[in-house]
Amino acid sequence: MSAQVVTRFAPSPTGYLHIGGGRTALFNWLYARGRGGKFLLRIEDTDRERSTPEAMAAILRGLTWLGLDWDGDVVSQFARKDRHAEVAHEMLVRGTAYKCFSTQEEIAAFRAAEEAAGRYPVFLSPWRDADPATHPEGAPYVIRMKAPRTGETIIDDQVQGRVVIRNETLDDMIVLRSDGTPVYMLAVVVDDHDMGVTHVIRGDDHLNNAARQQMVYDAMGWQVPVWAHIPLIHGPDGKKLSKRHGATGVEEYQAMGYPAAGMRNYLTRLGWAHGDAEIFTSEEAMKMFDLSGIGRAPARLDFKKLENTCGHHMAMAEDAALLHELRAYLAAAGREPLSEAQNVLMQRALPFLKSSVRTFPELLDKASFLMASRPIMQDSKAAEALDTVSRGILKSLTPRLQTASWTKEALEPILTEIAAENGIGFGKLAAPLRAALAGRTVTPSVYDMMLTIGREETVARLMDASQ
């Protein structure tokens, strides 16, 4: 019987949810959900200077949009500071940590001297093995971990493999500051242990830190979690993803109109693979996802593929869910909401509209014929299609539409007949029809449009255009 899997996502609330962070959260979610485990959320807000409630709210919004639900309450790391301090003092008792009275000036001087001598600037505290009797009374101190000076620390990473770090390159890191507050490196370990985290899946910028953290686990006699350090996401030019590449925040992608399911699929495949699987639902991804499928090289963002993936998910989506997400998009992008009438028409049009669009803006563009209201304004190309002859044809068409039953089967013969009577191909008839119905030359099928807006509106638009 194996213990339940517990993963977590632990962002710092210093800004919006970064796309890389979103993917890290996604991997943790997928791994836990696919194994009946728990996915926890912890906010690393110990840096009081940079942490803001706005940032925390933005991160939660980002995760929610991505569809990543977490178990239990959000844990505040700052709120657990007493527990962290307690562990630091327990390390003191165990003899795996010590009080260090060195001032920052002394440390800086030590480092400068080491560097000048061409050695590693690793600080070696003179208080490491000092007799407590020699401790200065009432002087401020930090608690440092008594890290092994020799040998090596081995991180058995599920993605990076066996990483060996020589202990001499690591210093006795501070676990508790002189003001009694814990340092991140201690807080993560204590929190992960207390929360029962079994698998730590995070960015590989923490790979080196893992060695230090593992020392804390060892010092406390706690079980080390399974490590999985995933590569960061890069911009299209291969450099670290930053603002100049465009969108880096998850919420920006929502505002650009990418469907969340497509975003999840794309992000899952970015840096992870399972054979030739490309398009899949989250449920399928949960079944397939495993740590061994994660690549070791950083991946670049490719908007073309993102769009393509989103296109598949648009087509796969259920109409009701898609309509719901469309309205959420409109709100997120600050666009005008659908009117009652537009909502009804949209429901009718979604089945054929969704099959050929990638994003919500594209969907709305294809739906412009139902978003517009009379009189329909023609763009220049559409106006060209409405020459005198065409207007006459449209005019002769309207009486027949009045009596036809409103199905594609019934309309098709009427339109082909009209085209034949006028000695033109169907294509020549479709152009002015498009212009009259949508005001453009690029539109969905004329039948789909007519069926969507209905007989009355169709006839009215044709009459308008034939004037």
Add this chain to the structure above:
RNA sequence: GGCCCGUUCGUCUAUCGGUUAGGACAUCUGGUUUUCAACCAGGCAAGAGGGGUUCGACUCCCCUACGGGCUGCCA
């Protein structure tokens, strides 16, 4: 500077010592079509460089180059 990680088509990747190095996106060509898409068929396209190990290396080892990360009383 030191330490750690990485490098297969333009991009995401498969391969886990023996393959015509496969798939997807993009791109190009053709087909279909009432327009744009979508769709269908096909084409182009890759193991960073150099040394080893081996009967045989994209796969294992070393060096170099390039990219990234860490090196804080930040997280």
